[in-house]
Amino acid sequence: MTTMQFERGEVNHIRIHVLPTKRFKTFAVSLYAGIPLKEEQVTPTALTPFVLRRGTASYPETTQFREQLEHMYGAGFGFDVYKRGNYQLITFRMDTINDSFVKSEDSLLEQTFSFLGEVVTRPLTENGAFKASYVKAEKDNVRKKLESIINDKARYAAERCMEEMFKQDVYRLNPLGSREQLESITEQSLYQAYEKWLQQAHLDLYVVGDTSLEEVSALVKKHFPLSRSASPSYIPEEVEFEPRGVNSVTERLNVNQGKLNMGLRTPITYGDDRYASALMYSGILGSYPHSKLFVNVREKASLAYYASSRYDGHKGLATIQSGIEIQNYEKALTIIKEQLESLRQGEISELEMSQTKAMIRNQLREMQDSAFEMIAYDFNRVLSGKDRPAEQLLEQVEAVTKQDIVKAAETFHLDTIYFLTGQKEE
Numbered sequence: 001m002t003t004m005q006f007e008r009g010e011v012n013h014i015r016i017h018v019l020p021t022k023r024f025k026t027f028a029v030s031l032y033a034g035i036p037l038k039e040e041q042v043t044p045t046a047l048t049p050f051v052l053r054r055g056t057a058s059y060p061e062t063t064q065f066r067e068q069l070e071h072m073y074g075a076g077f078g079f080d081v082y083k084r085g086n087y088q089l090i091t092f093r094m095d096t097i098n099d100s101f102v103k104s105e106d107s108l109l110e111q112t113f114s115f116l117g118e119v120v121t122r123p124l125t126e127n128g129a130f131k132a133s134y135v136k137a138e139k140d141n142v143r144k145k146l147e148s149i150i151n152d153k154a155r156y157a158a159e160r161c162m163e164e165m166f167k168q169d170v171y172r173l174n175p176l177g178s179r180e181q182l183e184s185i186t187e188q189s190l191y192q193a194y195e196k197w198l199q200q201a202h203l204d205l206y207v208v209g210d211t212s213l214e215e216v217s218a219l220v221k222k223h224f225p226l227s228r229s230a231s232p233s234y235i236p237e238e239v240e241f242e243p244r245g246v247n248s249v250t251e252r253l254n255v256n257q258g259k260l261n262m263g264l265r266t267p268i269t270y271g272d273d274r275y276a277s278a279l280m281y282s283g284i285l286g287s288y289p290h291s292k293l294f295v296n297v298r299e300k301a302s303l304a305y306y307a308s309s310r311y312d313g314h315k316g317l318a319t320i321q322s323g324i325e326i327q328n329y330e331k332a333l334t335i336i337k338e339q340l341e342s343l344r345q346g347e348i349s350e351l352e353m354s355q356t357k358a359m360i361r362n363q364l365r366e367m368q369d370s371a372f373e374m375i376a377y378d379f380n381r382v383l384s385g386k387d388r389p390a391e392q393l394l395e396q397v398e399a400v401t402k403q404d405i406v407k408a409a410e411t412f413h414l415d416t417i418y419f420l421t422g423q424k425e426e
Contacts, residue, residue: 004368006206006378007213008141010221011062012221013228014203018213019371025101027109027209028371029094032379034087034234037170042088043177044185044193049079049090050138051190055124055131055294063396072111073097073104077119084383085314086235086311087202091114092383093372097208110219117223121198126318129187130194139182144217146179153420157259158321161418164249173314178288201234206384208371236384239267239316243413250419257305259420260332262320264412265339270313271386276396282311282318283356284405285339290355292339297322303332314383318412326421343409348402360397397420 035045069075076095080110083089096112125130149156157175166172169400201337205224207216242264268278286293286309304325314319326331342348367373367390381387388396 004374006112009217010231011214012226013207013231013415014220014224014226014305015231015382016213016216017085017204017206017375017382018211018216019206019208019374020212021208022210024371025098027094027096027098027112027207027211028375029096029112029116030372030375030379031120032089032204032206032382033090033092033120033197034084034196034383035201036091037083037086037088037173037175038187039170039173039198041193042175043181044181044190045088045090045197046081046175047138047142047179047185047190048184048194048197049092050141051130051134052119052123052400053077053195054134054138055359056118057122057124058118059064068115072108073102074113075108075112075115076272077115081175083087083173085170086233087169087235087300087383088173088175088239090201095372106140109209110223113219113223117220117225121224121226124163125191126187132187133352135185135187135190135271139185142176143179143182146174146182146231149174151256153253153255153259154323157261157418157420158319159330160249160251160265160420161261163320164247164418165416171365191328195352196336196386198226199228200232202234203228204379206246206375206378207227208375219396227274231422232239234383234385236269236271236386237315239265239269241265241267241413244415246414246417248419250421253424255420255422256326258324258326258329260304260320260322260324260329260336260416261418261420262336262414263418264318265415265417266316266321266408266411266413267316268313268318268408270380270388271384274311274404274408274411275388276393277400277404278311278313278411279360280353280396280400280405281343281358281408282414283360284341284352285309285318286320287311288356288359290352292342292361293320293322297332297335301335303328303335307336314352314380329419329421337414340409340412340414344406346402353402357400359388359398364394 006017006019079092099283163172269275297307298304309320
């Protein structure tokens with residue numbers, strides 16, 4: 001695996017991370033803006049990027065906004081709203097072709113920074129607020145996204161399981177906010193929230209491509225004229241919990257297929273030296289087609305349409321997702337619990353070990369072929385405060401033993417069982 005190092009700097013209280021490379025024909029640019037999850041600000045923060053992408057001071061109409069991207073040889077622009085640990089994150093992304101592959105009078109990298117900088121710092125305003133029609137339209141857009149969750153029963157069950165598991169924790173909040181809060185947002189209140197967000201957000205700007213830290217720093221200084229007082233650092237959560245009795249929740253809706261979701265807590269987070277062991281644990285449990293959940297619950301017992309697990313190292317959390325026939329609830333639950341216990345007992349074959357290491361190895365190596373995946377991986381360092389290059393993680397995974405996985409398994413405690421089932425018969 002090739003070792004590639006990001007160069008670091010800071011301008012206008014924006015942390016800058018640049019990976020100079022000629023491997024890609026494009027410039028990959030990502031701006032991460034994160035703030036702590038808070039009930040009172042999660043909805044306006046989520047709505048903000050939807051309004052920002054509608055128009056800027058120079059490109060006030062959405063058609064003009066899109067035409068400018070076409071003028072930049074079809075540059076890509078997008079954003080995501082999500083959560084990592086107890087932080088709500090907005091990531092803006094741009095993908096622009098390298099100047100050396102086109103005949104452009106002006107630097108496309110500079111045009112990229114000019115465009116992104118304007119989107120973030122110079123939105124279209126009317127009378128000191130966002131444009132009312134844009135806010136109204138995007139409130140409807142976000143509302144529809146929130147309402148659509150109920151139609152995707154697998155996603156709905158996953159959300160509800162987390163709500164039940166983290167009732168007393170801000171992690172229960174949907175990163176898109178709530179429909180109730182949307183109603184009270186006005187163009188004035190949203191603009192005030194945007195100005196506060198711009199001052200307080202943790203800002204990390206990444207660039208991968210044929211450039212330098214010096215060039216990027218100059219472009220940030222020119223196109224992101226922010227007067228921020230500080231560049232706050234993320235504070236990784238110290239996961240501490242007392243294992244409690246399992247909380248079982250059953251919810252009834254008009255569904256034909258049951259959704260059985262489970263949540264487990266662990267003190268092992270991304271910054272922990274045992275992180276590679278926890279990755280292996282989750283991989284053997286349910287992350288891949290050869291994993292215990294897939295093989296034993298879905299294939300052998302034919303009890304699930306799908307069965308998998310996911311490990312969130314930024315929260316100390318593992319989740320199990322399965323879709324089952326409603327009448328198979330007890331059988332499926334029993335077999336899933338058996339897989340958890342088999343890992344604690346060290347019932348792990350050499351084939352499971354080698355296949356899981358091979359899958360993680362392939363993922364880490366394939367990541368090197370995507371600039372945005374390399375950026376996302378490096379951002380884990382910023383979030384967690386733990387510098388663990390991909391090649392180091394690969395070495396740690398290769399060194400994990402069966403006993404290491406057993407020790408990790410002993411830290412994963414079943415916390416919540418959520419079952420989405422059909423309506424009661426009349």
